[in-house]
Amino acid sequence: MTNPSPTNTLPSNFIRAVIEKNIESNRFAEKKWNGKPGDKSHHNKGSIDKAKIRTRFPPEPNGYLHIGHAKSIFLNFGLAKDYNGACHLRFDDTNPEKENEEFVKGIIDNIKWLGFDWNFNNDSNLYYASDYFELMYSAAESLIHSGQAYVDKQTAEQIKNSRGTLTTPGKDSPWRENQPAENLKLFKEMKLGKYEDGAMVLRAKINMASPNMNLRDPAIYRIKHAKHHKTENQWCIYPMYTFAHPIEDALESITHSICTLEFEDQRPFYEWLLKQLLKNDLLNEPLPKQYEFARLNLTYVVLSKRRLIELVEKNLVNGWDDPRMPTLIGAKRRGYTPEGFKLFTERIGVSKADSWIDYSTLEDCMREVLNESSNRRVAVLDPLKLVINNLPEEFEEDCLAPNHPKKPELGKRTIKLTKELWIEKADFMEEPEKKYFRLFPGNQVRLRYGYVVTCTGCEKDKDGNIIKVLCEYLPNTKSGTPGSDSVKVKGNIHWVSTKYALDAEVSLYDRLFKTEHPGKKSENYLDDINLESVKKIKIKLEENLVNIEPSDQYQFERHGYFICDQESTSENLKINRTVTLRDTWK
């Protein structure tokens, strides 16, 4: 127990356990790979696969990727990397009505952003389910031929009604006993466009009384006269996920097909299909195997595609990349980083238990990464004027501030100290509460990187609002000089010169939903939306930020982490708050 072996740093989870066992037992030792996906005859012409394992990330290009996908991406690509294997990016584009190129491009960008690619041993493993339509059609034909699929002319409604319920068996379709020859003919006619959408469907012939609903003769091909983003009008019949996915995995020689828990009931069909196609000589052993893990649930967040689409379409957010969105493009614009997501996925682990991760866990990960990587700057978010009375009007002095407190190699920058400064309203209290140690009459604080000052009072307008705080500085207490420690103070406040400060607009984001589990108690998750999830304010920045550009990230000291927005211009600086610093006071 007292030997924490430094080599054993890989996390432990049930999927890694399976992989390690498989590798140890040489399950894939004879597996062939012929440079690209294909059926048995294709791969048999290849050689032993150099990839020890093959995983895949199979998004449907019908929306943007979200944080839940990040978990799957780090899992699949991470596993491949750790075990000297390949991870394919495969677009599961079997439903032309919902899919398009915009989403394909967005998904590719997101995965690259997270730091992954799909190259292995000179192969670019970027595939589309639609690449396999021809092979899938042949597979369907072979199934019909061997009597394991039939064309059903019932309407969708009739099929639904004859499926039975969870506790009662379904009824056989009147077309179930049609002969292969007839089915083959009809299926071909379906393909040729002889029938309208919905006129008939190809079904697997398994068992209408199965306690597993997925085995009650599931539909595997449907008619859709729709233009596909890749194959255009070449097809008017399209395979269903159920049928397509196992075949995609097999053709790509996937070893571990990792998906989420809701597909668990689908696994018997997955295995049934592959076994039939193996028998029909279309596929090789070893066949891919499906493993399921619990999808990510984050408190205060919705992660279902349907809901995200609704938020966008109802203009409840400003598009897919709204910084409040849990999409990867939204998170990126918010200032969340790939390293932060990596830490997050490592921290939450992988298992089969349904779980809800606290949103603060994600924020903590971002803080942890950003604390390390961000240069520091000063910004006053809620400005109040501070006047140093014992300084002449034109006083100007450079103050040296390190770019990073723990990384002196990153150097320092200078900030101009002048007689009039902007400080935070919250850093002054005329009548301090208990334990408050910032500015109040009679108290001393340090102007960070500058001098210690003594507060002498404040001025108010006729309504009693504090409009100006007054103080006097203590010579010889400047930061970095020998006398700087001569006066000990507990408070340390930041400031910017009223003369040199830059103006900017900052968007302060809060969670998009008010409740931990949106929609759980309120029936409709939209009722739980937080109407005050963004607040835009005018702030003052230190002069060194004059050249800040979109995507630049900084820590604004004592506030948090911020990123320059993509719409920012030098005339109109726009900044997003990524996450605040931890605050244990109050």
Added chain:
RNA sequence: UGGGGAGUCGCCAAGCUGGUUAAGGCACAUGGUUUUGAUCCAUGCAUGCGAAGGUUCGAAUCCUUCCUCCCCAGCCA
């Protein structure tokens, strides 16, 4: 009341072919450092593994019964 899964500290999560005092992370608490009430460092944090029985010298790990939660009846994925 069919089938498939899951229940280990506030949140995750190892362990689960039975064997000393139940890993680890996060959170939290208390000290210390600190010119960010941040960071960092140190220490603490489950006689308990959904519950009840049982087997055993010994059980989170095996058996029995029960409880709770999640998923499945798209020509979606």
